[in-house]
Amino acid sequence: MKIIILLTLLIQGLLALDSEGQCSANRAECTSKSSPYQKDANSILSQIKAANKTYTPCPKEKDDGCSCHTSVIERDLAPFNPTGITKEAIESVLSYGTKYQIVDHTLYRQKACMFPSRCSGIEHFIKPLLKELPNMEMVVNCRDWPQIMRDRGPKGPVLSFSKTADYLDIMYPAWSFWEGGPAIALHPTGIGRWDKYRNSISMAGKKWPWEDKIGKGFFRGSRTSDERDSLVLLSRKNLDLVDAQYTKNQAWKSPKDTLNAEPASEVTFEDHCQYKYLFNFRGVAASFRFKHLFLCKSLVFHVGSEWNEFFYFAMKPWVHYVPIKSYPTEQELESILLFFKEHDDIAKEIAQNGYKFIWKHLKLSDVQCYWRKLLTDYGKLMRYDVEVDKNLKKIA
Template sequence: MKILIYLLLLIHIVLAIESEGTCSIKKEQCSARASKYERKENTLLYQIQSSIKAYSPCPKDPDDSCSCHTNVIEKDLAPFQSTGITKKAIETMGTYGTKYQIVDHTLYRQKTCMFPSRCSGIEHFIKPLLKELPNMEMIVNCRDWPQIRRDHGPKGPVLSFSKTNEYLDIMYPAWAFWEGGPAIALHPTGIGRWDKHRNSISMAGKKWPWEEKLGKGFFRGSRTSDERDSLVLLSRKNPDLVDAQYTKNQAWKSLKDTLDAEPASEVTFEDHCKYKYLFNFRGVAASFRLKHLFLCKSLVFHVGSEWNEFFYFAMKPWVHYIPIKSYPTEQELESILIFFKEHDDLAKEIAQRGYKFIWNHLRLTDVQCYWKMLLTEYGKLMRYEVEVDKNLKKII
């Protein structure tokens, strides 16, 4: 019996020694991890604080001058300042979009439009300006993708709603501010009507104040880009941290198109407001959802910086939203979400600034103002007398 007791004591001592050694190793590992996280935390805090310090807010425009965005027009038109816009340039660009004319304050367009609702959304903003605009011809690209590359191919004036720095297209406010946005089950005729969404989503934001929002990331959308995969996979591993699922779109054929899971139901923009952290990804080109997310007064995580619409440039990373590099890893997404969960006041502050910018500087009047300034400056570059093309039809 004594031998058995001695053996048990010996085993206990050995296990204690091993445990102490293991604990020591774990402490060193934990200390190293804590130190690494602390360094990253300090770096993020410094990045945010320095970005906010360097930021000069746009003044609110009581006269609807849309001054926050006008430098984009100057930059986009710069390649045509020396040569102007010639008849030959318009003829060369004819296949890259829909041809429009303004002659004697009357609007004309090609008889057929590849996307009628998109043309309608564009024309909604041009029609009220006709009395103030000079004669001009323009090629307006209604496709998702920009057309004129900097490095090769023909060069000429083509208007597109979004682009990367690889393209020379002239940006105009997307048709989807009024009509012809992406069609989904919740919006079968397209998202559209920015004025209505501003009201309904901001009301939902008030219904879900910051303190009552769910403290997790959120994303719903189709798999138009595999850049979104890491967030969806993180959601499956850690659903308490993020809820990200793929929905079905028109191109859906099998579960492979939703990363081997049943398609999730679509969620209204208003219901996005339940969550503190909202993710925006590019689609085929720039995502139409970005402007809507800010209205929830939630913190927006904007993944990738390549694609732009005209209003992106006035918004600053770390000031209005959180920039995430293209194709982030699950670990990177997890880390940044945990950081902001631990810095809740900072997250709320950035979310509020993002909301205020969109509310004050992306009104429907700002969109109309941008169209006016863009077409006015574009018209000044015309180097020939524009005569009515009999192959076009009169719009108004």
């Protein structure tokens, strides 16, 4: 309610300035110089106000509940409701991931896993549920990219951590909630243990409260997509507004791979909390950094809306974060950063909303709850008796 009142006053003030303010003495000059900014500012304010009016918060629930996210499960499983999951459907997609079975409350997996730490991260959440799950067979994709195209190819059930609207994969919480995330110099064995990061990053957020944060944008990451180039180039022109630099990744060979500059050092998630405005870009698929940024109580700018993980759908643009279109120009990035620098109270409130959502609705218990609901509902769709595949190995 507070932000809606504030936005109403700001919109009215901007409109009054546009029609009766300092520009009124010279309408032609006002139109040529001030209107573009006023138009952008009015549009942003109106979108924030509309988003807050239509936002319905997740219901209050017990610590082990995850009703905030369960509509995603219903939507992802809907294509299989009419016929259920048949043996033929599973066999049609065996090459798209790692085969798992649950038979008599025992977990089996094919012997070879393309990414062992990712399989381990997935199994961490499945093993505690075995006593309550029915027999089932599933194909779990541990690659970054989803597998089942909506408009062509097989339509069998494949579980993937991330997808766009072009895919029919069934989303599950990424392995990196426990282990197997991106391996970088700061985390040579991969990013994981979301429970520990929740504590350490939120503590860093307290160390740098909003009033003490550096009032500029910040980004550190490798050049997995050229969508990030415009922010890095803007930083090179205006370091007072944004500090964005490329780091090395495994494919780095020369400064050409970091947009003709020497690679910057990596920065811990905790040290991101020094800055007011944090940028998130997709990588090969959805970015693993996204959820971590909110814990700083900084304002998150989320570029592109195509890629999703299971928890994205319960978050609302302009309420929890600032949405930016894919491949923004330097001018567009500069404009929106300047807007929030000039509207600090709004920036702070959106940052607080984002933090509260992640803190309340993306606990490790929420992740475990999602796995329970997903596998329970998936198991109900099985239309054949699953027998142990002797080529698989027993996990637990």
